[in-house]
Ligand code: SF4
């Protein structure tokens with residue numbers, strides 16, 4: 001039978017789907033399966049649903065959309081899979097299909113947020129100012145809980161603070177300023193620019209800057225993701241090294257080669273660009289200060305599962321004299337997942353509460369978190385449980 005994918009939209013490929021041998025070894029690693037115990041909430045179940053559409057036995061309908069929407073795209077299954085199933089690629093293609101199948105009005109609302117605001121730096125900054133004013137006046141308390149728990153803390157002072165001028169000497173390394181990082185996590189940007197200088201680079205930022213497209217790609221907005229990838233390549237490819245201090249962004253920048261592989265004008269540039277990407281914790285920078293305390297470590301899924309980064313975070317902390325403390329939850333996802341905590345608030349809340357409890361159990365006063373989505377989710381869940389534990393990027397802790 002022929003496949004039932006929506007024509008003209010990226011779709012999971014027959015070859016990728018066939019790498020899954022249905023062994024189920026990924027199931028215990030999947031956070032949504034662990035919460036529900038349902039096969040349809042597991043990687044194997046989601047792949048089976050994709051296969052059914054591929055084999056013409058099902059369509060991209062409401063059930064299919066529900067199964068894929070509930071996935072965090074954390075890729076814990078990919079890291080655990082002995083058959084090297086490219087799950088990240090499969091779920092992004094499946095989401096391109098579910099986005100195309102959504103009712104026009106629902107899609108317009110989702111697009112307005114992802115493409116209309118996050119994809120345009122000026123509008124993202126404007127949103128930042130709006131959030132800062134609302135939070136200063138404490139109007140944010142009126143927002144629904146699902147939005148509050150997914151909202152970063154943005155201050156008027158933080159919005160006014162400029163990033164440092166070029167730092168250090170040597171070959172140029174350029175920092176991706178991004179979208180959410182640019183409005184809510186400037187202290188992490190400043191610490192990363194300082195670390196780039198200490199690592200022997202001339203640390204710069206792009207003239208315009210903007211989103212890398214990770215949120216669009218995870219939401220199935222492939223054309224928007226490609227558009228943003230071309231923008232970032234064009235303005236950053238002159239640097240010898242491209243640095244990102246968000247795990248989701250560094251993982252996505254490294255995927256540009258794949259994202260633009262079928263665009264003859266950009267494929268080679270995208271591959272060369274991806275090869276020059278470094279996550280901020282991979283810089284070999286000596287610490288700027290001594291840290292004499294225990295620091296809990298939350299491993300972002302896009303570090304641990306997408307890039308195999310984990311020891312690097314601990315090395316950054318140990319080099320400064322800190323004692324990294326692993327969480328007792330086996331590195332489970334915190335439930336942030338891009339904008340997952342807005343779209344799937346119940347599952348996100350369950351995972352966020354579990355993560356906050358695991359951090360509190362360490363007794364540390366600070367937790368190292370290298371991804372903005374995780375940092376927002378973890379901070380808000382810690383505060384909801386009455387904890388004052390500080391949430392910081394690892395480089396910020398040693399700056
Ligand atoms: S994704 Fe990998 S681990 Fe999971 S069922 Fe398929 S082959 Fe097994």
Ligand code: SF4
Nearest residue numbers: 030071072074075077
């Ligand atoms: S990406 Fe994460 S939530 Fe989705 S199927 Fe894999 S382990 Fe489960």
